[in-house]
Amino acid sequence: MKTFEMLESDVRVYCRHFPAVFEKAAGSTLFDENGKTYTDFFSGAGSLNYGHNNPRMKERLIEAIQNDFVTHSLDMATTAKRRFLERFNSIILEPRNFKYKIQFCGPTGANAVEAALKLARKATGRQTVVFFTHSYHGLSLGSLAVTASRSKRKSAAVPLHFTMPMAFDGDLGPDVDTLDYLEMFLTKTSSGMEIPAAIIVETIQAEGGVRSARYSWLQRLESLCKKHGIVFIADDIQVGCGRTGTFFSFEEAGLNPDIVCLSKSISGYGLPMAILLLKPELDVWEPGEHSGTFRGNNLAFVTASEALSYWETDEFSKSIGQKAHRAAELLNEIIQAFPETQASLRGRGLIQGLVFEKDGLGDQVSREAFDRGLIIETSGPNGEVLKILPPLTITEAELESGIRTISESIESVLSQSEKYAKASPA
Numbered sequence: 001m002k003t004f005e006m007l008e009s010d011v012r013v014y015c016r017h018f019p020a021v022f023e024k025a026a027g028s029t030l031f032d033e034n035g036k037t038y039t040d041f042f043s044g045a046g047s048l049n050y051g052h053n054n055p056r057m058k059e060r061l062i063e064a065i066q067n068d069f070v071t072h073s074l075d076m077a078t079t080a081k082r083r084f085l086e087r088f089n090s091i092i093l094e095p096r097n098f099k100y101k102i103q104f105c106g107p108t109g110a111n112a113v114e115a116a117l118k119l120a121r122k123a124t125g126r127q128t129v130v131f132f133t134h135s136y137h138g139l140s141l142g143s144l145a146v147t148a149s150r151s152k153r154k155s156a157a158v159p160l161h162f163t164m165p166m167a168f169d170g171d172l173g174p175d176v177d178t179l180d181y182l183e184m185f186l187t188k189t190s191s192g193m194e195i196p197a198a199i200i201v202e203t204i205q206a207e208g209g210v211r212s213a214r215y216s217w218l219q220r221l222e223s224l225c226k227k228h229g230i231v232f233i234a235d236d237i238q239v240g241c242g243r244t245g246t247f248f249s250f251e252e253a254g255l256n257p258d259i260v261c262l263s264k265s266i267s268g269y270g271l272p273m274a275i276l277l278l279k280p281e282l283d284v285w286e287p288g289e290h291s292g293t294f295r296g297n298n299l300a301f302v303t304a305s306e307a308l309s310y311w312e313t314d315e316f317s318k319s320i321g322q323k324a325h326r327a328a329e330l331l332n333e334i335i336q337a338f339p340e341t342q343a344s345l346r347g348r349g350l351i352q353g354l355v356f357e358k359d360g361l362g363d364q365v366s367r368e369a370f371d372r373g374l375i376i377e378t379s380g381p382n383g384e385v386l387k388i389l390p391p392l393t394i395t396e397a398e399l400e401s402g403i404r405t406i407s408e409s410i411e412s413v414l415s416q417s418e419k420y421a422k423a424s425p426a
């Protein structure tokens with residue numbers, strides 16, 4: 001790790017949590033340079049839903065490179081981009097009765113959020129965007145202005161204007177519908193609130209600690225937006241592309257957002273790519289008004305088109321559901337086996353969060369798991385939630401063995417802290 005400590009900026013973060021030098025990867029497994037293997041329960045924060053170096057996508061990619069296809073094209077028309085547009089439309093949009101236009105923005109999630117906010121403001125002529133407690137939408141200035149973490153906001157060092165936080169579902173306890181509060185502000189002419197341009201929401205707040213909004217809450221939010229002419233933006237960057245078992249995380253809730261942000265797993269191969277889905281009437285851009293150099297990553301279009309094959313039948317979706325069911329079953333067994341941790345489970349599909357009430361336990365378990373060859377990250381404001389985010393293509397055996405490692409790690413952390421408690425009586 002010396003090279004990285006000497007030469008790479010202190011801003012690096014994941015290499016501190018997972019201190020190995022990785023060399024190879026396949027499916028749900030990573031190999032470090034010493035040949036040690038790790039099961040990946042992090043999947044590049046949800047960028048590797050189809051696993052590392054997915055063989056089908058790799059084949060298409062090698063073929064395209066061998067044939068000297070166009071790698072970089074600004075936003076010029078290419079055969080690779082046309083194939084992606086046509087397949088995305090016929091495999092994803094049409095069967096769901098969605099009529100969206102597709103915008104290629106810069107290749108990161110934050111780029112997609114920036115574009116969405118800018119477009120919503122332009123289309124409505126309004127300024128404010130409402131976001132929710134515990135939200136995470138990226139760290140560029142515009143996306144940071146709708147991200148909830150106080151410490152992350154502070155690092156902007158300039159005011160993050162024209163946004164307004166509201167309470168996410170459940171954040172005022174199970175008996176309060178936080179939308180009562182938002183609706184009062186929107187409805188009363190002397191509430192002091194200007195009608196916002198947009199409301200941006202994650203159906204499941206992955207970084208915020210695996211918090212899911214109820215479907216009824218999301219439906220009410222959408223109808224409030226409709227009623228007041230507010231652009232309803234779904235940030236499906238982390239929990240879209242199949243994470244919850246359906247391609248979009250909001251399908252079961254029956255939503256039809258005005259704008260959808262997708263990135264992370266949209267390329268299918270871990271290549272940088274982000275898109276915006278927007279209702280045709282919102283497509284008020286002038287040509288070139290929101291441009292950029294890297295909006296035509298044709299490598300990503302090739303793998304993204306291939307990734308869509310997983311969605312041509314409902315086999316894949318069903319298999320995600322089955323694995324999710326098995327994962328929840330095993331994680332609930334862990335909760336029962338370690339009552340002293342006061343843990344609980346939340347999540348949907350193959351994003352599950354083990355919530356530890358005991359401070360620091362999540363991070364300790366993550367560290368212990370890494371030593372045992374499992375890569376698993378924590379989330380939530382205090383790192384109190386162990387986030388289970390395996391590739392959707394993981395085998396059931398790998399899933400079970402990874403969860404066994406979590407159990408062993410908890411046991412080890414607890415026995416260490418017991419020893420410590422005995423060695424230093426209060």
Ligand SMILES: *Cc1c(COP(=O)(O)O)cnc(C)c1O
Nearest residue numbers: 108109110136137138235237238
């Ligand atoms: C990761 C993420 C982003 C930001 O994406 P970057 O590619 O890191 O800029 C935005 N929203 C959500 C929900 C994310 O998970």
